Amino acid sequence: MKTVIIKYxxxxxxxxxxxxxxxxxxxxxxxxxxxxxxxxxxIFPGVGEASTTMSYLRSVGLDKVIPSLKQxxxxxxxxxxxxxxxxEENNTECMGIFDVDVKRFPAASGLKVPHMGWNxxxxxxxxxxxxxxxxxxxxxxxxxxAPICEYTVASCDYALPFSAMLHKDNFYAAQxxxxxxxxxxxxxxxxxxxx
Amino acid sequence: xxxxxIIPCLDVKDGRTVKGVNFVNLRDAGDAVExxxxxxxxxxxxxxxxxxxxxxxxxSTFIDLVRRVAQTINxxxxxxxxxxxxxxxxxxxxxxxxxxxxxxxxxxNPDLINELSLEFGSQCIVVAIDTRYIETENGFEHIxxxxxxxxxxxxxxxxxxxxxxxxxxxxxxxxxxxTDGTKNGFxxxxxSTISGNANIPVIxxxxxxxxxxxxxxxxxxKADAGLAxxxxxxxxxxxxxxxxxxxxKDLPIRMTR
Numbered sequence: 001m002k003t004v005i006i007k008y009x010x011x012x013x014x015x016x017x018x019x020x021x022x023x024x025x026x027x028x029x030x031x032x033x034x035x036x037x038x039x040x041x042x043i044f045p046g047v048g049e050a051s052t053t054m055s056y057l058r059s060v061g062l063d064k065v066i067p068s069l070k071q072x073x074x075x076x077x078x079x080x081x082x083x084x085x086x087x088e089e090n091n092t093e094c095m096g097i098f099d100v101d102v103k104r105f106p107a108a109s110g111l112k113v114p115h116m117g118w119n120x121x122x123x124x125x126x127x128x129x130x131x132x133x134x135x136x137x138x139x140x141x142x143x144x145x146a147p148i149c150e151y152t153v154a155s156c157d158y159a160l161p162f163s164a165m166l167h168k169d170n171f172y173a174a175q176x177x178x179x180x181x182x183x184x185x186x187x188x189x190x191x192x193x194x195x
Numbered sequence: 196x197x198x199x200x201i202i203p204c205l206d207v208k209d210g211r212t213v214k215g216v217n218f219v220n221l222r223d224a225g226d227a228v229e230x231x232x233x234x235x236x237x238x239x240x241x242x243x244x245x246x247x248x249x250x251x252x253x254x255s256t257f258i259d260l261v262r263r264v265a266q267t268i269n270x271x272x273x274x275x276x277x278x279x280x281x282x283x284x285x286x287x288x289x290x291x292x293x294x295x296x297x298x299x300x301x302x303x304n305p306d307l308i309n310e311l312s313l314e315f316g317s318q319c320i321v322v323a324i325d326t327r328y329i330e331t332e333n334g335f336e337h338i339x340x341x342x343x344x345x346x347x348x349x350x351x352x353x354x355x356x357x358x359x360x361x362x363x364x365x366x367x368x369x370x371x372x373x374t375d376g377t378k379n380g381f382x383x384x385x386x387s388t389i390s391g392n393a394n395i396p397v398i399x400x401x402x403x404x405x406x407x408x409x410x411x412x413x414x415x416x417k418a419d420a421g422l423a424x425x426x427x428x429x430x431x432x433x434x435x436x437x438x439x440x441x442x443x444k445d446l447p448i449r450m451t452r
Binding site: 021114158177181183186 | 196197198200235240265266267269270271288289290291293316317318365366393394395396419420449451
């Protein structure tokens, strides 16, 4: 099986690679369209700011490649947000795979932003959450979130309910960091690779 | 619900943990990777590795250690100690650290906080504040200290905490040098003031001696996370017991067993 981690100007993706190493999965870290298209599984990680990342993806054409992929694609964190239609983070037009807009956590809630730390997810409706205990804890670090929508397959609550995971056709996404989310995160990665 | 985090801190010299650790079930208690993995398995929510090596050789050993930790454990970890430049941070993040903690360098050059958060994102920049309540010309005040808490600056800790947030810090690691090592409890009032003012998470450190101290720092102290070293290393408190205790007191805690 060929797994590709999409290479772009994201922040550190080293821990994603180590997480795949731990479950014994081999992968290719590349931005080459031919390699990406021929992969069995594609991981689109994300650490960074939406507008800079989107303009980079546009400059290299990945903004067209990613939505046209046919194999299972898994976007995490900012990767998930970029798969949505629009992000309030510097008012960024995103790839529009999921027809939902990413919004900043309301400041008025009195809660700290970013939402940082372990929070529980529920309402599982995804093959990626198979075998996970109810209310599994996973690790989040983000200031923007996708509201609950028709593609929500796991939700979380911080100030208000939001989408912890999205799914549409061959596109899967998680707002949290599977790679550092303990055994729960590892299970989700394994489930994705098993699809 | 977002949980309160329990964070063991490991001091590392030349790639090995320094404080004598008496875990009988470890093959090598000085092995910082093995110890970290054990804490992760016990339910620690994050780890902090502090490099207390001063030499250049020690520094490259530490980066190698960071890489091995990242390969082994599946929870977030922060590294700190002697970080003073974008290059230092880049090397540690590329080795697999999730966050870096800066202290003296931020005091010397506060613009470094802005530069690092722009370059790498706020989420991975922790500013450590070592503070001590000392007499100044204005009476007793909380004053920022550097060099492991030995050297007083002229900076007042409470406004400094706000300043580091405004400059882009993603988290504050607040250590009270007054309570550190006493086992009499965290500095609740100061922690509460700083965490109550902050819109970023605050990790409280210094003074944990029993499980109730953690309860106090999460309630009265308003802390988002509690950090301790020797009480975990010497098994005066076991992490699973601590988490069970806090959970039973109705605090939001990530249970792993």
